[in-house]
Amino acid sequence: MSSTTVESTPSPRGAETPAQRSGDGSSSGPGPSFLRxxxxxxxxxxxLLSTLILLGSTVVVMVGFGALSAWGTGQxxxxxxxxxxxxARFAAQGGDLAVSVPTSGIAFAQLILGSLGVLLMSSEFxxxxxxxxxxxxxxxxxxxxAKLVVVVLTSFVIxxxxxxxxxxxxxxILDNYGLGLDLGSSQSVKLLVVNSIYVAAVAAIGMALGTLIRNSAGGIMSLVGLFFVAPxxxxxxxGDFFVEARKYLPGNTVEPLTAVEHLPDTLEAWQAGLVLGAWVVVPVLLAGILLKKRDV
Amino acid sequence: MIEARGLTKVYGDKTAVAGVNFTVEAGRVTGFLGPNGAGKSTTMRMIMGLDRPTSGSVTVNGSPLAGHAAPLRDVGALLDAKAVHTSRSAYNHLLAMAATHSIPKKRVHEVIEMTGLAEVAKKKVGGFSLGMGQRLGIAAALLGNPQTVILDEPVNGLDPEGVVWVRNLVKYLASEGRTVFLSSHLMSEMAVTADHLIVIGRGKIIADAPIQEIITGQGQGRTRVRTDQPDRLMQLLAGTGVSVEARERELLEVTGLDPRQIATAALENHVMIYELTPLQASLEEAYMELTKDEVEYHSLITTGAVPVEAGGN
Structure with a gap:
């Protein structure tokens, strides 16, 4: 290359020139392993700023509703x-309302993190x-x-x-009203773990919807339809059919999973676990298979 | 090396690419030329494994992209200047791409410097001009220092400096022995950039030849002659395979004779000629000639071709 063109010719080379490689397409260097x-x-x-904002909103909403609920329960x-x-009404509630105070914002957390699941995939498209x-x-x-792992893990952790x-x-706050809340009690831990798994499951369903529909508004509307409109x-x-079918909606699986004793018109805990599992596995598998088949 | 064999893509009832065969060799710039909607981008997406061929196959260095151990290190592509999340910065986009192949951060900085994006690298891609988007796309294509580089309309939206830069870049990449496949609908750009040309129209390969061959192969060479005795010269030159057209009062265009033959005839007969210019068909003319039947979207209004009353409806 003559010296006159050097200035305007960008050098794309790193440490090595590809001309030195064998011409059979075998690449030098690591490829896309799962961890990478x-x-x-x-x-x-x-x-993505939007992701961070959604995560922050989840924390704010959860803590805010927790505090409000503590105040309300106290009153x-x-x-x-x-x-x-x-x-009498208080006693009918089972007496221990305080234990579910920290998870009182879960309906909003599932909406926000479920939408995040949709957005992370639909925005790719x-x-x-x-x-x-x-x-x-x-x-x-x-x-x-990999995206599914990121969505599920972050939703669970948040x-x-x-x-x-x-x-x-x-x-x-509860202490003010003379109500005790032991965050280390088995029911508190159970509520925390089950609700976190549940929200992670909703986020996975959201991501599957985002992959299948490839459109942010459509994906979020489907999610809202499934979790808020359908119940x-x-x-x-x-009709008896809908009373029965209602139990199998993904949003109605948390109650039987966290109940101290079995409630009427709900599934058994093990059934609820399986139903929620199916609501995750089926759309995720379908999305994974179609993603591989369809054109990008 | 890129090889397409019987490559076909059908969308619904529309055949975008109709069983094309071609080979893109390493060490030279291969241009992929065709009118809008001819199937250039579809073909390139199929090379990158983004669109599945309806039938046939396309391989890079012998295997489809999904079969490569490290795709980004083998094939880099600019398919669309906006194949980037608009809310992410250019640097973070490249960083995320690099992470899939453990490409070091140093290389990310290198491609940013190389493409002249250093000043805007931390800004959101959504605010980028088309030209900056193209530069980012080229940066992403070069990230893995790939042996094969595919660029779809890389000069779209670039300023003149950028156009020259891409031109030099692709030539340099080819000179290093890389396979460079470049699409454009701009004939003028191809004429100065490509060594070899594949012309596509309506999903079919119309021509696949060195660029010089395509230019000279289309129509014979013409010669422009100015003389003060055009009628006399026309009679002298007339013969089989020769056509002489009078363009102006003293200007003739001769096809079928080379300038020397014209000059000889004029000299022997004492006809003065005061201009003798060999005319080479431009790539543009060659391209129009090649694709005239294959254009997907004909312009309705062409000079003189459409009667005035048909203009509005």
């Missing part, structure tokens, strides 16, 4: 102490990022699995952490 793809997906996850118990009618992602990982499944913080904030609709439609 996982690392990449985690970088993608934490470098309720005070009323119960003075008014026999309210006292709406922005065109998917072309970069799947050109780097043309087998596609490792990238899908829900568990914000439940814990909500608990710490609620204890002194109400099933309740309004008369």
């Amino acid at each position: 793809v996982l690392n990449s997906e985690f970088i993608k996850f934490r470098t 309720f118990s005070q009323a119960a102490a003075q008014d026999p009618e309210a006292g 709406t922005t065109g990022m998917a072309r970069s992602t799947f050109a780097a990982v043309p087998k596609r499944t490792p990238a899908f699995a 829900t568990a952490a914000s439940t814990l913080v909500a608990g710490f904030v609620s204890v002194p 109400i609709a099933f309740q309004l439609i008369p």
Whole structure:
């Protein structure tokens, strides 16, 4: 190359020239192993401001609802102490309302983190990022699995952490009203773990919907339909079928899983676990298979 | 080396790519030229494994991209300047891409420097101009220092400095022995960049030859002659395989004779000629000639071709 062109010719080479390689396409250097793809997906996850905002909102909502609920429960118990009618109602609730105070914001956490699950995948398609992602990982499944791991783990950790913080904030408030909350009790731990797993499951379902629908609004609407509209609709439609079917909605599996004793019109705990598992596995598998088959 | 064999892509009832065969060799810049909708991008997406061929196959160095152990280190592609999440910064985008193959951060900084993105690397890609997006796409394509580089319309939206830069870059990459496959619908750009040309129209390969051959192969050479005795010269030159057209009062265009033959005829007959210019068909003309029947979207209004009343409806 003559010296006159050197200035305007960018050098794309790193340490080695590809001309030195054998021409058979065998590459020199590591390829996309699962851990590397996982690392990449985690970088993608934490470098989006919108993701961080959604995670922050989850914590704020969970802690805020925990505190509000602690206050409300305290007021309720005070009323119960003075008014026999309210006292009867209080007793009917099982007496120990305090234990579910830290997870009282879970309905909102599932909506936010479920939407995050949708967005993380649908935005790949709406922005065109998917072309970069799947050109780097043309087998596609490792990238899908890595993203799923990131979504599920973060949703679990954020829900568990914000439940814990909500608990710490609620204890002194409840204490004010003479109500005790032991965050280390087996029921407290059970509520924290089951609800965190549940929210992680919702996020996985969200991601599967985002992969299948590839559209943010459509994915989130489907999620809302499944978790918020269907339970109400099933309740309004008369007929035994819908009473029965309602039990199998993913949103109605948490109650039997965390109940101290079996409640009427709900599944057994082991059934609920299986139903929730199926609600995750079926859409995720379908999404994974179709993602591999469809054009990006 | 990229090899397509019977490569076909059908979307619904529309055949985007119809059983094409071609080979893109290493060590030279191969241009992929065709009108809009001819199947260039679809073909490139199939090379990258993003679209599945309806039938046939396309391989890079002998195997489809999914079969490569380290795809990013073998094949780098700019398919779409906006194949990036708009809310992520250029640096983080490249970092995430690099992480899939354990490409060091040093290399990320290198490609950012190389593509002139250093000043905007920390900014969100959503605010990038088309030209900056192209530069980022090229940076991503070069990230793995790949043996094969595929660029779909790389000069779109680039400023003149950027156009020259891409031109030099692809030539340099080819000179290093890499396979460079470059698409464009701009004939003028191809004429100065590519060594070899594959012309596609309506999903079919129309031509696959060195660029010089495509230019010279289309129509014979013409010669422009100015003389003060055009009628006399026309009579002198007339013969089989020769056509002479009078363009202006003293200007002729001769096809079928080379300038020396024209000059000889004029000299022997004492006809003065005051201009004798060999005309080479431009790539543009060659391209129009090649693709005239294969253009997907004909412009309705062409000079003189459409009657005035058909203009509005």
